[in-house]
Amino acid sequence: MNNTSSQEKQKQEPLAVVGSQDAFEEEMFGAAFDGEILRRFWAFIKPYKRTLFIAMIGVLVFTSTQISIPLLIRFAIDNALFGDQPGLELLHIIVIGFFVVVVINYLANMVQEFLVGRVAGNLLFDLRRAMYAHLQVVSLSFMDKTEVGRLMSRLQGDVNSLQEFLETSIFALGDLVLLIGICTVLLWLDLRLGLLTLTVVPALLIVRIVWLPYARKAFLTARETSSTVNGALAENVHGIRAIQSMSREQLNYQLFGEKVKANLTAHLRASQLSNMMVPIVDTLTGLAMVIVVLIGGDMVLDGNLELGVMVAFLFYIQRFFDPIRSLTIQYSIMQRAMASGQRIFEVLDVPLAVQDNPNAITLNQHDGSVEFDNVSFAYEADRPVLKEISFRVDAGEVVALVGPTGSGKTSVISLLHRFYDVDSGSIRIGGHNVRDIALDSIGAEVGMVLQEPFLFSGTVRDNIRYHTLTATREDIESAAKTVGAHDFICALPLGYDTELDQRGSNLSLGQRQLISFARALVADTRILILDEATANIDSYTEREIQQALVQLLRGRTAIIIAHRLATIRGADRILVLRDGEIIEQGNHDSLVADEGLYARLYKLNQGSFDDYT
Amino acid sequence: MTVSVNHSENPAPLPLVPRSARINRAAIGFDSRTLLRISRMAFDHPWRMTLAIVATILAAIAQIVIPRLIGDAVDNAQGILGDLSLSETSASNALVITAWWLFAVSVFRGLVTMVQNYQGEAVGHLIGYRLRLDYYAKLQQLSFRYHDQTHTGDVMTRGILDIEGIRQWVHTGILRIILLVVLIFGGGAMLVSLDSSLALVALAFVPLVAVGASLARLKLRALWYALQEELSVLTRVMEENLGGIRVVRAFAAVRFELARFDQISSIARHITQNRIWVFVASTTAMTFSFFLSMGLVLWIGGEHVLSGRITVGELATFLTFMTILQQPVRQIAWMVNSIARTSTCGSRVFEILDMDSDIREHQDAVTIPKDAKGTIRFEGVSFDYYDHNKEALTLTDISFEIEPGKVLGIVGPPGSGKSTIANLIPRFYDVDEGRITIAGINVKNFRLPELRRFVSVVQQDAFLFTSAVDTNIAYGDPWADRSAIRQATETAQLHQYINQLPDTYNTLIGERGVSLSGGQRQRLAIARSILPESGVLVFDDATAAVDAGTELQIRQSLSKHMEARATIIVAHRLSSLAHADEILFLDQGRIIERGSHEELVALGGRYANLLALQTTGTQGHISES
Incomplete structure (x- = not known):
């Protein structure tokens, strides 16, 4: 081989790639709600509807106890420590009340977590079983046309996201109740201070909504580049004999390097975006606290607000960004679930090839012709x-x-x-x-x-x-x-x-x-x-x-x-x-x-x- | 449609689907050497790590200061500042100062937490990046012998899941430990300074939750691996069923298959339920113990307020700090998990990275001379795949010589060692005894990439890469121009077929593209191997699936190619190698007959026997009616 010509050759782009160029991509997000899919999904949930009903009661009880704990603290401060007749006796009664609430909270928490987890787990197995059983009897021409990998991703990935969906939607209910509950309690405790404090909620909501599409795009890119890297690695393992016999190690390493680099960049970007929310949330929390301390504190000094109310406000502020964060995450999960549901029901809708005639006979005696x-x-x-x-x-x-x-x-x-x-x-x-x-x-x-x-x-x-x-x-x-x-x-x-x-x-x-x-x-x-x-x-x-x-x-x-x-x-x-x-x-x-x-x-x-x- | 399974209809037990033997990945390991090695990798990024650690410490301090400020605010609102009582205006001023401090510290906390998380994750990603590259390079280096003995699934798991497991060590391990130490000790000190007995009550839940949660987490980890194992069996059952659906239908075995599915599925379901229970029991107990502590603080703290030992603000400080502490304390469990995970994953990845390939380039390896005419000699070569099982070697005492322009044919029953000879020349394996030379130089003395480029082996079962046809053909010479590619495919009698593909040379083939028949694959492999300039051609049973007529055409168009090169043809179809200058008949690793076609036929031995078998081709009537 001539040296100069090979150097000239190196200048051109090589006709070479590592890893598959078309990782099969499927629509990841659908509309957040699709009535038809939910209706069909319901058929699978139905057997568990009583359990789910109990679980939902558990969610509501759990959420209300969560909301009531700062209220109890407020009550203790304003009545047992200050107020008309402060004293040990009342304090003890309140503490006993507190323990009762804590026990209820514990039980309700167990009920909700356990029942929801169990039903969602069962649902996953039920859905997979239904699809698998259906695939045993659908027409062979469907099976010939469809890659096993594609079916497997329905039997695994897609059922998982429906499981996640069920879990999420029930806890989303809890989060919604929590958010509404906290807002209501704040307004009820003190309308003016409540209104002022709650101004930060829409601010956070807007920030989240603006941020979400960017974050989602960054996460998708990170995921995609990861699967490309994994595909290239798999190729390196499966094709190693061809690679070594044709001495492609160096060039492949270089090409792989580019992919890993892209993957690194994508992950750093995703990490940047997700961590960007932290100071924003903390700033808004700080702002809410400033409002409570400045305005609420002055009101307490003026005797227009009880001290316990101010403390309760400060407690609620620590908590009330959590449900907003979960709700936005849950929104994405729901969209994903709708896309998955679509694919699952597509499989379940594949027509059967042949079916037993209702009067079908079993061959006993026959000549074998x-x-x-x-x-x-x-x-x-x-x-x-x-x-x-x-x-x-x-x-x-x-x-x-x-x-x-x-x-x-x-x-x-x-x-x-x-x-x-x-x-x-x-x-x-x-x-x-x-x-x-x-x-x-x-x-x-x-x-x-x-x-x-x-x-x-x-x-x-x-x-x-x-x-x-x-x-x-x-x-x-x-x-x-x-x-x-x-x-x-x-x-x-x-x-x-x-x-x-x-x-x-x-x-x-x-x-x-x-x-x-x-x-x-x-x-x-x-x-x-x-x-x-x-x-x-x-x-x-x-x-x-x-x-x-x-x-x-x-x-x-x-x-x-x-x-x-x-x-x-x-x-x-x-x-x-x-x-x-x-x-x-x-x-x-x-x-x-x-x-x-x-x-x-x-x-x-x-x-x-x-x-x- | 539902297919119901009546288990009582299956009297005989179902065959258990085997669980693949695997390393105990659920091991609750603590491997300080591995952890240290990964931590050292983290400090290869000293600036990022310093930044991350400083930010972590500052974030912990901010977490401690915030409850303190909240307590101050509560006290200010009652006109208290420290031990002083204030007038309303000065109380109001104090409130303003506290409020802005609260705001400033909150913003500060947010910023340093962001830096901590981002830099921690970034260092993790950088470590993952490095490891992925190293792992890839190592796999390329390891010899055929290593790859023969290794399960591809295991290699992939190490390269994907285990590297992922290592990556998270920085932010879930190192940084979290620092955060927790500062938070618990610093915060504890702050509480003790306010009211030591109350501090004890307030922190009582910490060790409880830490130990309980960690134990539960390790249990969950073991259950998770158990579940993954069952799920991988289930995956295999489903994959085989769907891939072999014709067999299932042909035997009308749907009910059997569903019973098998249900058997494994129910085990997996059982483990899932078990996991949910362990998870729920531990998390709810943690929340419960936390709230109990809070109740106790309210009780005892309330009494202390009434007796004047502490202020309401200080009580609020206690309660808020507890709320803040709750989350990180739960994360102790994740930290313990992270230690176990990193230990296992790390040792599995390093095991491969630290491995040496048994095929290595000689220190002063030489370049193959430019005008080398490759005369190949085998001199008393013996070889065995397994470690020197002296009784039956794969090859024993093989000697031969081929000059450029000559063709050597090798034939013999399956397992006689034919392909092994082909694999020894480019050093896919090294000989145990004897030596192989090209142009008089031992192959072990050549630079490895050059040797492999010089010796072109067309393998039996060509691996197709999932990419375009031309990319596949140019695999060994990616800088080849179009005309050269086309010429190679014409020689391999593949050009016509490619031309009728939807996108001709750009058509995607391989796993997810157009699938080629056995003969087409082999022709592609031939085109791929003759494209790069090489000095020796080895066909390892490379035309078995190509029909005899096409094979003849390939041979004719290759003849120019073979003029200047030594060629070895391994085949079981005698018509493929009858034209060879010398033919070796191999049996059990030994040459038992050698000579030209005519000589061997005249000899009337094994070769002649095989020839007779292949030319008559009938074994009588298959039905006896």
Whole structure:
């Protein structure tokens, strides 16, 4: 590499970034009140309405005791320490009264905090459960379109902000009562001094309202830059092998440095803004005290005001900025909650794909045949995926589906499992229309092995057993033996009890495939749908999988979306699909002899049928 | 729609979802070395720290003075100034003076509190800034071996949550301790000077609240971690369910999945309730004990006023100071929490920062000569990923040589050590025995970045960065011009595909962009690796997902590239390496056959066997009907 040219190059902007450039942003704030969302939210609150009612009483009692404490002190000063008949006896009575109020305050505080916290906590779990349960039954096309990350942020972040909302709105009620209560008491104690003192409240309110949008913007920027930094860090961890092998360390560090710097600046700005309020509040507090001391003090000297009232005023002033501060914070929380609520109810409103017919039957005796009768289907109205397809698979027959990407193979098997309903025509399992069979029953009769073997966290045993909780140890192990997985499972550190790392990343693709075969074997369904893995695996593993396949299909009716020549040639019958129609069918030799699409695909690509469109 | 779960329908126990083994983050640690180290980092910003500390002390003093002034005001209003009785006019004048003092001290308190908070937070952010950079750099430095053995989630947690935990030490730890010490001792002294027995009563709630709140806070901390653990299990269950929704539907396992969800959710709900209870019990008890103290002060103080020992103003001073003290005393709990949190978080972050990479550049590392023609030699190389498990090494006694323009093929069953050979050349790992040389110089003697730029490895599973296609391709040479990028993609047979993407070369790919098929990813990886100038090309099973026809085209367009370079092709598809000048057949880390394609076929050994397996391609009928 030439030195001068590389220096020239350095002058240009490099084509390089760290971290993802489009962290998904969602609307954070909505209108503070949205009647529709509140109405629907109410449906979830309703079961707890009695508890909440009690909690609200607790809030009111608590707030009133808070307000009454300075009043008691005032009463003690003006009646027991000064006044007409000062003396110990009255002082003791007042102190006893004070203790009673304190105990009530304690109890009410417990009631409000505990009940509100509990209901809000329960609400979070209820909402999450409702969404999660709904997602189990919504149409698969919704699930295909939606990223898991997005759904997770609804199941976690958004439910949290609704929980926060409930807590906040109840305590906001308390704060509002406190604010009104303090104002009322001040005016009642002395109208003139009260009015004068309260002039600082609107001043604070105005300052807060002017300040809020700036502060919010600063906090949002701080949050955003933080998530950018975290994203860049994550990339550095996940892509470390690529980074080191291409020696990108130095440049990445430089780019990361810029992001961290921006993050630092944003946080300093946010910190500045939030702390800016402190001297303002303290100045206004000081001002209120000046008013009370100057004017109130003179009134006391003149005998126009009782000393206790002045003391009470000074106490209330220490407190009355708190509710204003909480209320402005709560306002933001409410706005956030409305935006979250919107997203949550969006999920709950996603329509269901298929539902059990009320008279759905459970299949008991059936021959295990499958029949498609003039089936048409489209995901979007104007783009038909399957056009009047008819075919029959007899019990015990193995049929391979072959065809270019987009020809409708996957739709055929999705419809058979009734992930979607057909637009016209009908599909029959053992002579029964799938629409008349209970979904659980279809699951029990039709097994499915997906292209990508999907394993769950948990032990190997749990994964093979999956939901067939009745399967015994022997069932599980014999299934593993049948598909040829037993040996490698036993070689794992804890055998069948080995925990799988993140979705089985500690196993090879071939091994994961074999485990998913064993899972299908344990589920033991009469009919099996198999979407063969497209990923290239080495010849050794391929041989093992082919052998396992023979065992898996023994005695079952099977429809296979086949990619490997070995599988295709092994099938009883081959259906060739193109553009949603069956254009050829027969066995390998007859199809090759016909010299149609199949023959062309076969000649083009001896080893596999992939990568052709 | 609701799906009801009838638990009695599931006789067999549900499999417990495993909890990932993790370090006890809830540890109630006190690690003075870590705390000291972080505090030293804080004093790397001496001016800000001095300012923050001075402001903290002044704020505490202002907090003590305000109740005193309020008491004076109350007394002035009765015509009292200190021990003197005043006339109405002079009392009125005294009131004016006290009022303005009150105002001045309030404003002053606000200003110094602002400085204290801001500077405290700023130093924290600066520490966080430094640590983030250092942590990032350290992760870049640590070798493949470290990253192989580490859970990415754990590394991320340290980099995000733990650094956050350290950051807050300055303002929730150091400054708060100072504030509390001044406030409690200074304020206590002020109260004692007024009325010592009453001061005792007034401060009685302090130790009670401090100890009670701290214990509760530590308990809450433990519960919080327990909850996070359950929630992370719940997250995993939900993520897997949603990601694998087709499996769930295929097995009609909705009810099972919901039962699993409910099982963990109910544990989490239980901990949540428990937490709420601990929280409520402790906070309400604190408020209660505070109000009780206040009641006692009113009682005894009232008696003292009646007996003339103190004035009403002094009583007001007591009551206001208590009100002011209430908040900081509660914060003692947070301080204890902060000590525990900083200790744990700090030790976890420093553990990584203090780590040394096992792959380091030699002190007098040399530059690769400009006109170096890379002849690569392996001389008796042995290597193992685990620490010298002598029985079955990953590689044993590997020797070979490739000259520029020549191609070496490596083949063998999975786990035979093929990829390891590829990883040793650019020193992703260091050999245990023997040596690897390029142009006669041990690779350990080269400058590391240069070595890695010289050896271009196309990895098996290419990592895609979430960014535009061109940014991904130019990853190894960000200053490459457009035409070079285009040329690389044409060589890799990817240009056509990119051109039909919505934004062609600007299309976002990766985790959140357009997803590429396995073959497309591999072609992108090839384009990425041939873009920078390099002296050696290593294909680590880099065309497995590319179909045979395209692979041939890639090979043809690469031939010019390979003329001047040594090339190593690791593959399991024999057609990928049949043209190589020499082929090594590896099994269990040893070379068991070597020679050209023709020689190996003639040999009739393992290679010939594999060839037969791959060319016939059928294993008979899969259904037995």
